[in-house]
Amino acid sequence: MKQILIRPEIQSYGTFREFAADYALDERDVILTNEYIYHPIMAAENLKCGVIYQEKFGAGEPTDIMAEAILKEVKKYDARRIIAVGGGTIIDIAKVLVLEGGKDIDDMYDKMASLKKGKELIIVPTTCGTGSEVTNIAVLNRTKLGTKQGMVSAGMFADKAVLIPEFLGSLPYKVFATSSIDALVHAVESYLNPAASVFSEMYSVRAIEMILAGYCRIAKEGQEAWKEDAEDYLTASCMAGIAFSNNGCGAVHAMAYAIGGKYHVPHGESNYQYFVPVLRWYEKKAPGGRLDELKDILKKNMEAGGFGRTDSDESAVDLLGELLDRVLPAKKMREYGVVQEDIAPFAQSTVDNQQRLLKNSYVPFSREEIQAVYQSCL
Ligand SMILES: NC(=O)c1ccc[n+]([C@@H]2O[C@H](COP(=O)([O-])OP(=O)(O)OC[C@H]3O[C@@H](n4cnc5c(N)ncnc54)[C@H](O)[C@@H]3O)[C@@H](O)[C@H]2O)c1
Ligand SMILES: [Fe+2]
Structure with a gap:
C-alpha cells in the first residue's frame, strides 16, 4: 500500500529576481499570471518571455470557458515551459495548458487518465492555500454541469514547485x-x-501547527500580524497540499463545490462555510477514535498559542470555530444569496458529482445527512 508520494521537487527563493536568473527565462517561456502580480515584482526584470494575464479571459475562479480561451492564446507561442505565478486560479489553468491529447475541455475531462504532459510546468504559488503546486488536479467550473469539478491527471504534476514568499x-x-x-x-x-x-x-499535523500558531497570533495582535508569518503560511499550505495530494479531501470540499459553482463563492470561503459544521457532525455521529486525536492536536496548539484555557472543557471544535471567527467572521449561506429551494438540489449535486471526495470522508455521508448539514448552514 502506498505510504507517500511527493512530487515535484520543492524549491524556495528569497526573491523572484534570483528565481528568474537561475531559470534563465527566455522567449520559449510563457508566464501565466495577473497584471497586478506581474507589475510590482516581475516587470522590473525586463523578461524576454511571453506573459499572459488570466483576467483578460474572464473574472473569478477558473471555468472551462476561461481555460479554453487561454489554451487558444498559448498556442500562439512556441512554449517550452509554462510558468504559473498566482493563486489556485492561475495554477489550475496552467495545469490544463501543459496537457496534450484532448480536443477541448469536455473531451479532456472524458479522457483525463490518458492525457500526457507536452510542456514543462513550473509553479510559483502567490496565495497560501491551495497546495496546488504539489497536486495533480485542476478544479474548473464546468459551466454546462453548473458545478466545479476536478480534472485529475499524472501529467499535471509540476516539474518544480517554487516558494517565493x-x-x-x-x-x-x-x-x-x-x-x-x-x-x-x-x-x-x-x-x-x-x-x-x-x-x-506528519505533513497534516505540521501544517495544522503552523497555521494555528499564526491564527492565535492574529487573535492576540490583530490582522496585520499575518504578514510576519507569511513564509510559514506558504510552507504550511504546501505541506497540507502534500498531505491531501496523497489521500484526498473529504466531505467539506465535496459540499463546497455546489455553492462555489452557483453563487461563485471563492473556494476557501465556501470550504469555511462547512468546515466546523462537518466536524460537529462527525462529533455527533462518530465520537472518539481518530477524531479525538485530531481534537487533542487542535486544542494543544490553540492553548500553546494562548487561545482557550487548559481547565476548560469546551470542545476543541467549538474553540476552533471561535478562533476562525476571529480570523474571518463566518457567514451563513443566505448571505451569499442561497435560498431554501437550493438546499435539496445542492445535496443532490454533491452526491451526483463529488463521489471522488465523499469517499474520503471520515464517516460515510448519505444524501439526507448532507442535506441536513446544508440546512444547518443556511
Ligand atoms: N488543484 C488543487 O489542488 C486545488 C486545491 C485547492 C483549491 N483549488 C482551486 O484554487 C482556486 C482558489 O485559489 P486561491 O484561493 O489561491 O485564490 P485565487 O487564485 O482565486 O486568488 C484569489 C484572488 O487573489 C488574487 N491574488 C492572488 N495572489 C495575489 C497576490 N500575491 N497579490 C495580490 N493579489 C493576489 C487573485 O488574482 C484573485 O483575485 C479555486 O478555483 C479552487 O477550486 C485547487
Ligand atoms: Fe481546497
Missing part, C-alpha cells in the same frame, strides 16, 4: 484568510481520511 506581500487580508483556511481544511480532511498514512499525517 516575496509574492505574498501584495495579498489582500481576505484572500490570505480564505486561502489559509483552505489549507487548514486540506490538512484536517487529509488527517481524518481513512486512507491517511503515518507519513501524510
Whole structure:
C-alpha cells in the first residue's frame, strides 16, 4: 500500500529576481499570471518571455470557458515551459495548458487518465492555500454541469514547485484568510481520511501547527500580524497540499463545490462555510477514535498559542470555530444569496458529482445527512 508520494521537487527563493536568473527565462517561456502580480515584482526584470494575464479571459475562479480561451492564446507561442505565478486560479489553468491529447475541455475531462504532459510546468504559488503546486488536479467550473469539478491527471504534476514568499506581500487580508483556511481544511480532511498514512499525517499535523500558531497570533495582535508569518503560511499550505495530494479531501470540499459553482463563492470561503459544521457532525455521529486525536492536536496548539484555557472543557471544535471567527467572521449561506429551494438540489449535486471526495470522508455521508448539514448552514 502506498505510504507517500511527493512530487515535484520543492524549491524556495528569497526573491523572484534570483528565481528568474537561475531559470534563465527566455522567449520559449510563457508566464501565466495577473497584471497586478506581474507589475510590482516581475516587470522590473525586463523578461524576454511571453506573459499572459488570466483576467483578460474572464473574472473569478477558473471555468472551462476561461481555460479554453487561454489554451487558444498559448498556442500562439512556441512554449517550452509554462510558468504559473498566482493563486489556485492561475495554477489550475496552467495545469490544463501543459496537457496534450484532448480536443477541448469536455473531451479532456472524458479522457483525463490518458492525457500526457507536452510542456514543462513550473509553479510559483502567490496565495497560501491551495497546495496546488504539489497536486495533480485542476478544479474548473464546468459551466454546462453548473458545478466545479476536478480534472485529475499524472501529467499535471509540476516539474518544480517554487516558494517565493516575496509574492505574498501584495495579498489582500481576505484572500490570505480564505486561502489559509483552505489549507487548514486540506490538512484536517487529509488527517481524518481513512486512507491517511503515518507519513501524510506528519505533513497534516505540521501544517495544522503552523497555521494555528499564526491564527492565535492574529487573535492576540490583530490582522496585520499575518504578514510576519507569511513564509510559514506558504510552507504550511504546501505541506497540507502534500498531505491531501496523497489521500484526498473529504466531505467539506465535496459540499463546497455546489455553492462555489452557483453563487461563485471563492473556494476557501465556501470550504469555511462547512468546515466546523462537518466536524460537529462527525462529533455527533462518530465520537472518539481518530477524531479525538485530531481534537487533542487542535486544542494543544490553540492553548500553546494562548487561545482557550487548559481547565476548560469546551470542545476543541467549538474553540476552533471561535478562533476562525476571529480570523474571518463566518457567514451563513443566505448571505451569499442561497435560498431554501437550493438546499435539496445542492445535496443532490454533491452526491451526483463529488463521489471522488465523499469517499474520503471520515464517516460515510448519505444524501439526507448532507442535506441536513446544508440546512444547518443556511
Ligand atoms: N488543484 C488543487 O489542488 C486545488 C486545491 C485547492 C483549491 N483549488 C482551486 O484554487 C482556486 C482558489 O485559489 P486561491 O484561493 O489561491 O485564490 P485565487 O487564485 O482565486 O486568488 C484569489 C484572488 O487573489 C488574487 N491574488 C492572488 N495572489 C495575489 C497576490 N500575491 N497579490 C495580490 N493579489 C493576489 C487573485 O488574482 C484573485 O483575485 C479555486 O478555483 C479552487 O477550486 C485547487
Ligand atoms: Fe481546497
